[in-house]
Amino acid sequence: MSTFFQRLLLAFGVLVLIALLIEIGLSVAATTHGNQPARIVHVTAGSYPLTVSLYKDPANAGFALPFAIASDASQHGALSYDVYSLPGTGVSATPVHASLSPDPDIHGGIQGNAEITVQGPWTLQITVHGRAGSAVVAVPITATAPPAIPDWLGWLIGLLPFYGLLIFLVTQHGKQNKLQVA
Amino acid sequence: MAKVLRGVSVFSNTLAQPRSLYSVLLLRLILGFTILAGSAGFLLGTTWDIQWHSLIGRDRTLIPPHIMMLGGIALCGLATLSAILIETAWARRNPALARYGTTFADTFHGSFGAYIAGFAALNAALAFPLDSYWHALYGVDVAIWAPFHIMFIVGMALVSLGCAYMLLSAAHLASREGKKGMLRIAHAGVIIAFATVLGLFTLLVIDAMGKPGTIHAGFIVINVYPVLAALLLGWTLVAAVFVLPGRWIATRVVAVYLLFAVVMQGFVPAATGWLMAIEQLGFRDTSNNPGISLASVNWPLAPILAAVGIDIVIGLARRRGWSAGRTLLGVLPVILLGSMPVIIMEPLQTLTLAGIVGGMGAVVSLLLGMSGAFIGGWFGRRTGEAMQQVERN
Numbered sequence: 001m002s003t004f005f006q007r008l009l010l011a012f013g014v015l016v017l018i019a020l021l022i023e024i025g026l027s028v029a030a031t032t033h034g035n036q037p038a039r040i041v042h043v044t045a046g047s048y049p050l051t052v053s054l055y056k057d058p059a060n061a062g063f064a065l066p067f068a069i070a071s072d073a074s075q076h077g078a079l080s081y082d083v084y085s086l087p088g089t090g091v092s093a094t095p096v097h098a099s100l101s102p103d104p105d106i107h108g109g110i111q112g113n114a115e116i117t118v119q120g121p122w123t124l125q126i127t128v129h130g131r132a133g134s135a136v137v138a139v140p141i142t143a144t145a146p147p148a149i150p151d152w153l154g155w156l157i158g159l160l161p162f163y164g165l166l167i168f169l170v171t172q173h174g175k176q177n178k179l180q181v182a
Numbered sequence: 183m184a185k186v187l188r189g190v191s192v193f194s195n196t197l198a199q200p201r202s203l204y205s206v207l208l209l210r211l212i213l214g215f216t217i218l219a220g221s222a223g224f225l226l227g228t229t230w231d232i233q234w235h236s237l238i239g240r241d242r243t244l245i246p247p248h249i250m251m252l253g254g255i256a257l258c259g260l261a262t263l264s265a266i267l268i269e270t271a272w273a274r275r276n277p278a279l280a281r282y283g284t285t286f287a288d289t290f291h292g293s294f295g296a297y298i299a300g301f302a303a304l305n306a307a308l309a310f311p312l313d314s315y316w317h318a319l320y321g322v323d324v325a326i327w328a329p330f331h332i333m334f335i336v337g338m339a340l341v342s343l344g345c346a347y348m349l350l351s352a353a354h355l356a357s358r359e360g361k362k363g364m365l366r367i368a369h370a371g372v373i374i375a376f377a378t379v380l381g382l383f384t385l386l387v388i389d390a391m392g393k394p395g396t397i398h399a400g401f402i403v404i405n406v407y408p409v410l411a412a413l414l415l416g417w418t419l420v421a422a423v424f425v426l427p428g429r430w431i432a433t434r435v436v437a438v439y440l441l442f443a444v445v446m447q448g449f450v451p452a453a454t455g456w457l458m459a460i461e462q463l464g465f466r467d468t469s470n471n472p473g474i475s476l477a478s479v480n481w482p483l484a485p486i487l488a489a490v491g492i493d494i495v496i497g498l499a500r501r502r503g504w505s506a507g508r509t510l511l512g513v514l515p516v517i518l519l520g521s522m523p524v525i526i527m528e529p530l531q532t533l534t535l536a537g538i539v540g541g542m543g544a545v546v547s548l549l550l551g552m553s554g555a556f557i558g559g560w561f562g563r564r565t566g567e568a569m570q571q572v573e574r575n
Contacts, residue, residue, distance in 0.1 A: 061318035115243070118318055118321050158330050
């Protein structure tokens with residue numbers, strides 16, 4: 001393999017590594033709550049009025065959707081929550097249990113990340129448990145994905161290691177022939 | 183002047199600590215086995231992921247099976263990077279060491295296998311976010327024959343191939359240094375690496391037994407499982423036999439490959455049930471944990487016949503001095519035999535498949551399988567002979 005091609009391969013490797021680091025950074029950033037919610041929804045679950053803050057609207061499919069839930073704790077006492085992201089009709093996905101933790105900024109509030117895996121309509125299903133019993137409310141969400149690449153391009157990229165393997169086998173074959181001649 | 187000598191003493195005119203050939207051998211052996219652990223972990227994680235997808239669903243990007251797969255890729259990537267950077271530093275201090283490795287881009291020095299494994303691990307890592315994107319577009323039920331599934335599974339199979347190269351170069355160094363124990367360890371590693379290559383490619387080939395591998399081509403229906411399995415078996419098993427000394431090499435590779443299925447059966451159902459409880463999830467279609475690993479019960483068993491046959495035929499060919507062509511013709515039927523779909527859940531799957539494709543389709547599928555066995559066996563011998571020559575100074 002010529003030195004030029006080796007350097008080209010090295011440069012390509014470094015670029016891929018940088019792209020991966022950016023992707024990891026984006027995935028981590030997706031789980032962090034911004035300063036301002038992108039959308040605030042006021043809903044009522046049974047007798048519990050809730051304020052749901054969504055930090056991405058529309059949500060990015062394939063990434064976590066940060067959210068926060070607040071309620072008037074003084075009126076209802078301590079509340080506990082259970083949150084799921086549920087795929088809408090026609091979305092090929094399964095329900096996902098959201099991760100939750102206490103919101104340090106709001107007394108009695110919680111924050112969490114809901115996984116939205118596939119583009120399309122979803123709902124954030126919030127179950128509230130409190131003194132007045134349990135109640136459920138659904139907050140509709142839309143998830144979008146980057147524009148789709150054509151199938152053939154997907155396959156062209158996906159078969160990259162096969163090209164590598166074929167080139168490798170052919171190169172090895174060439175080397176063997178040279179060795180036999182020598 | 184710096185000079186690499188046999189044995190442990192290497193002297194250098196620099197103040198830096200001189201490194202011996204033994205250090206290079208030890209480094210390649212330790213990091214080679216680290217890469218092997220990463221790729222075997224990836225294989226186990228992928229079978230767990232297949233179980234998770236089929237029974238529970240792809241509920242989020244960082245589910246535990248994905249973490250296990252990514253952990254395997256990361257371990258392989260870091261180990262190869264360490265191998266190359268450490269050997270490059272050693273070769274700069276002691277240029278004589280460079281002749282026991284391969285120079286890349288006029289800058290790096292290391293085992294040829296480390297470069298293969300490094301680039302392949304990078305490719306597999308890149309495939310992961312691309313696969314997440316593909317799922318975001320098309321949903322959780324994307325088939326295993328999807329572009330980026332193939333990209334990371336083949337990528338990790340190439341990591342294992344690179345690992346086989348790396349351990350083989352360690353074996354050459356061990357032989358040169360007269361370290362018999364390390365030679366045996368390196369050879370055992372090469373066998374496990376070949377079994378991992380076989381296991382990872384098997385994950386792709388399994389699907390060919392069903393609908394995805396059945397092609398309706400107008401007047402005829404054919405199945406591509408025999409040709410894919412024959413290509414894979416011919417290439418990996420014949421290469422292993424030509425790489426390693428001793429008898430029953432192909433059989434040992436397939437024994438490790440079957441051991442993987444046993445480990446999957448022990449690990450996957452238990453891990454799935456345990457994590458489902460933690461994540462508060464339920465099964466999609468069935469009410470209970472089936473208690474079986476879906477990959478294990480679909481693991482092709484016929485390769486054991488091919489392995490034993492290849493060992494016998496090539497052993498006979500060596501004793502009787504057969505030509506390369508005659509040896510290849512000798513292994514063709516046994517490779518084809520090993521390429522018949524036989525799984526523990528359905529030992530007579532070959533007949534079921536023959537019933538689906540019909541008489542004419544079965545004949546054409548077998549002829550395709552024969553051509554796969556020929557190409558696989560031929561490339562296998564070439565690969566084995568080429569691997570033998572790498573870094574053999």
